[in-house]
Amino acid sequence: MKKKAQIPLIAALLLLGISAVLSAFYIIAGDGNKNVGIAAFIVDIVMLAVIMIYFIVSENRKLKYIAKMSHDLKYTQRETLFNFPAPVLIVDESRTVVWVNESFSRELFSEKEAFGRKVSELFTVNFDMMFHEQGTVVKIHDRYFIARATRPEREVNGLIMIYLNDETEFKSLQDEYTLSHPSVMIISVDNYDDALQNSRASEKSTIVGEIERLVEDFIDSTTGIAVNISSSRFVIVIEERHLRKCIEDKFDILNKARDILVGGSQPITFSIGIGKDADTLSQSEAYAKQALDMCLGRGGDQAAIRNKSGFEFFGGVSKGYERRTKVRSRVIANAISEAIKESDTVFIMGHRNGDLDSIGSATGLCAAIRNLGKQSFVVCDLESNLATVMINHINENEKDTYYIPPQMAMTMKTDDSALIIVDTHNPDILDSTEFYRMFDKVIVVDHHRRMVNSIENAVIFYNEPNASSASEMVAELVQYLSENTTLKPHIAESLLAGIMLDTKNFVMKTGVRTFEAAAYLKRQGADTIAVKTMFATPIDTYREKSKLISEAELYGSCAIATGDGNNDAVRLAAAQAADELLGISGIKASFVLYESNAMTAMSARSMGDVNVQVIMEALGGGGHHNMAATQVNMPIDEAKEKLKEVLAQNVEGYAEKA
Numbered sequence: 001m002k003k004k005a006q007i008p009l010i011a012a013l014l015l016l017g018i019s020a021v022l023s024a025f026y027i028i029a030g031d032g033n034k035n036v037g038i039a040a041f042i043v044d045i046v047m048l049a050v051i052m053i054y055f056i057v058s059e060n061r062k063l064k065y066i067a068k069m070s071h072d073l074k075y076t077q078r079e080t081l082f083n084f085p086a087p088v089l090i091v092d093e094s095r096t097v098v099w100v101n102e103s104f105s106r107e108l109f110s111e112k113e114a115f116g117r118k119v120s121e122l123f124t125v126n127f128d129m130m131f132h133e134q135g136t137v138v139k140i141h142d143r144y145f146i147a148r149a150t151r152p153e154r155e156v157n158g159l160i161m162i163y164l165n166d167e168t169e170f171k172s173l174q175d176e177y178t179l180s181h182p183s184v185m186i187i188s189v190d191n192y193d194d195a196l197q198n199s200r201a202s203e204k205s206t207i208v209g210e211i212e213r214l215v216e217d218f219i220d221s222t223t224g225i226a227v228n229i230s231s232s233r234f235v236i237v238i239e240e241r242h243l244r245k246c247i248e249d250k251f252d253i254l255n256k257a258r259d260i261l262v263g264g265s266q267p268i269t270f271s272i273g274i275g276k277d278a279d280t281l282s283q284s285e286a287y288a289k290q291a292l293d294m295c296l297g298r299g300g301d302q303a304a305i306r307n308k309s310g311f312e313f314f315g316g317v318s319k320g321y322e323r324r325t326k327v328r329s330r331v332i333a334n335a336i337s338e339a340i341k342e343s344d345t346v347f348i349m350g351h352r353n354g355d356l357d358s359i360g361s362a363t364g365l366c367a368a369i370r371n372l373g374k375q376s377f378v379v380c381d382l383e384s385n386l387a388t389v390m391i392n393h394i395n396e397n398e399k400d401t402y403y404i405p406p407q408m409a410m411t412m413k414t415d416d417s418a419l420i421i422v423d424t425h426n427p428d429i430l431d432s433t434e435f436y437r438m439f440d441k442v443i444v445v446d447h448h449r450r451m452v453n454s455i456e457n458a459v460i461f462y463n464e465p466n467a468s469s470a471s472e473m474v475a476e477l478v479q480y481l482s483e484n485t486t487l488k489p490h491i492a493e494s495l496l497a498g499i500m501l502d503t504k505n506f507v508m509k510t511g512v513r514t515f516e517a518a519a520y521l522k523r524q525g526a527d528t529i530a531v532k533t534m535f536a537t538p539i540d541t542y543r544e545k546s547k548l549i550s551e552a553e554l555y556g557s558c559a560i561a562t563g564d565g566n567n568d569a570v571r572l573a574a575a576q577a578a579d580e581l582l583g584i585s586g587i588k589a590s591f592v593l594y595e596s597n598a599m600t601a602m603s604a605r606s607m608g609d610v611n612v613q614v615i616m617e618a619l620g621g622g623g624h625h626n627m628a629a630t631q632v633n634m635p636i637d638e639a640k641e642k643l644k645e646v647l648a649q650n651v652e653g654y655a656e657k658a
Helices: 001-030 031-082 103-105 127-133 170-177 192-196 201-220 241-249 251-260 281-297 326-340 355-372 389-395 406-412 470-481 489-503 512-523 526-534 539-550 567-583 612-617 634-650
Strands: 088-091 097-100 136-140 143-150 160-166 182-189 225-230 233-239 270-275 302-307 312-316 345-349 375-379 419-422 444-445 458-463 553-556 560-563 591-597 600-605 629-634
Touching: 031 591, 088 103, 097 612, 103 470, 127 143, 143 170, 170 233, 170 241, 182 241, 182 281, 192 201, 201 225, 201 251, 201 553, 233 241, 233 375, 241 251, 241 600, 251 270, 270 281, 281 302, 326 458, 326 470, 345 406, 355 375, 355 389, 355 419, 355 470, 375 406, 389 444, 389 489, 444 470, 470 489, 470 512, 470 634, 489 512, 489 526, 539 560, 560 634, 591 634, 600 612, 600 634, 612 629, 612 634
Parallel strands: 270 302, 345 375, 345 419, 419 444, 444 458, 560 591
Antiparallel strands: 088 097, 088 160, 136 143, 143 160, 182 233, 182 270, 225 233, 302 312, 553 560, 591 600, 600 629
């Protein structure tokens, strides 16, 4: 149609061109034809004027038509948006509201309230997220909306249109689903048997009644249910809404349990394992059991939550309690004995930079295994350790080799070999992680509180966080490995040295079983004078220790010292300095930082008022309530500032140095 409309116009232009040529010819040809040419030229001008008028009129008609269509379209759009059932607003490039529809004015903010105000003044929203296809959730007047934003293809003055889709009902259902999601909680009384074994029947029934009443009061404040599966264990199913309240209160039931005293002095403590965010109740129960095992492995008196992403801990303020019965030691010893019988060679390995406890416990276990007729070796770095004096003492008194480097052990390993890990359960700090990975199944004997990052392929995991040292645990185990186990005096001395190191000469974390283990070692011929020589300090180490102590800075109730250089003297002096700093009046915890293999190492100690394990765990390490350590991959100055931040969050009354 458009081409047909252009045919008359093309014909008129052709005629005009021919007429112009003819008029020019007649004018030039002569006097007789000149008037004809002039007349034709005038006709040409008239025709040209007509054509121009046609163009102008036609274009005006087009413009009027386009303007009318544009006006009608804008009017339709405005009416549609204005009457749109969902709230709509338009903002300019400064995010200021320039227009709202009737639904927005009626349900949320009137035009007078909204016009000219920033979007952020009306509701909180991530502006960039609104441009995503799924939009973003915003809350306005206790209602929830999905906010989506669009821009015109051609940005006109930076205007942005925002649509709000009401999701309040769906969000309420979603919240109710989340808040009503069940979790399984297992409460175990840590010291039930030990605390009540010597109590009279009447006193025992009173204590049991108080424990049950405490659990009942706890469950009555919720919509959950509780089942007493034994005298010392309860299984609870609780909704998420009430579990959140427990987390907010930091499981206050732990504090209430400690108010129950046995014999007027010994408090009852709980360990609580919670399985959270599981897909099924059975999975939640499995999570709860894992969390409870983690609590017990960390000394009890705490709560642990296990979900799909890991563990979260609460409590753990008490120092733990000592189990007086040795039944578990005997059972573990029998299991280890059976594993040894099935092996041709047994390797024992401790943590990196092995100390007297790590090397000493490994030495004692190695000697006991050799007494069973099995080949056994201690795997350690002979160049980098803190027990050189002990190693030399054993080598001087033994004809056979006890200590081999990891490289040699790798060549000796067979399919029937066994690996025993002592004094650690963290695979990242073993003397040789590469050698450990060669074994599918290992045995762990450790006294440190359980960490999340622990050895997972252990067929026997003997973890006693309330033991003073790994050497104490080994001293008990060797008594049950065979009927007539005896230790040579120098072997007994290595175990006694390990106990003395971790107890600071029977001062820290010392229980009845610690002295019983020491008495056993003394009966085996351990010489305390020979043990004392293992603690002799070289003059360089003594100087470094004195320097660390003299340059320590006080931050509230904490002392922090930093060492210069990266050498054996500083590494050995750091732990000693951390111990001696506790002798300063008013110091509850001490921390010594020093360089170690391009990293910053920290030794932490306390007298018990400060849980240094929690502080070191926050920095990637671990240990005991009053003795812990870590290594961080950052400069020493940066590590010191990070330590201060953690102290400020975990130590009550901590204050920066003025």
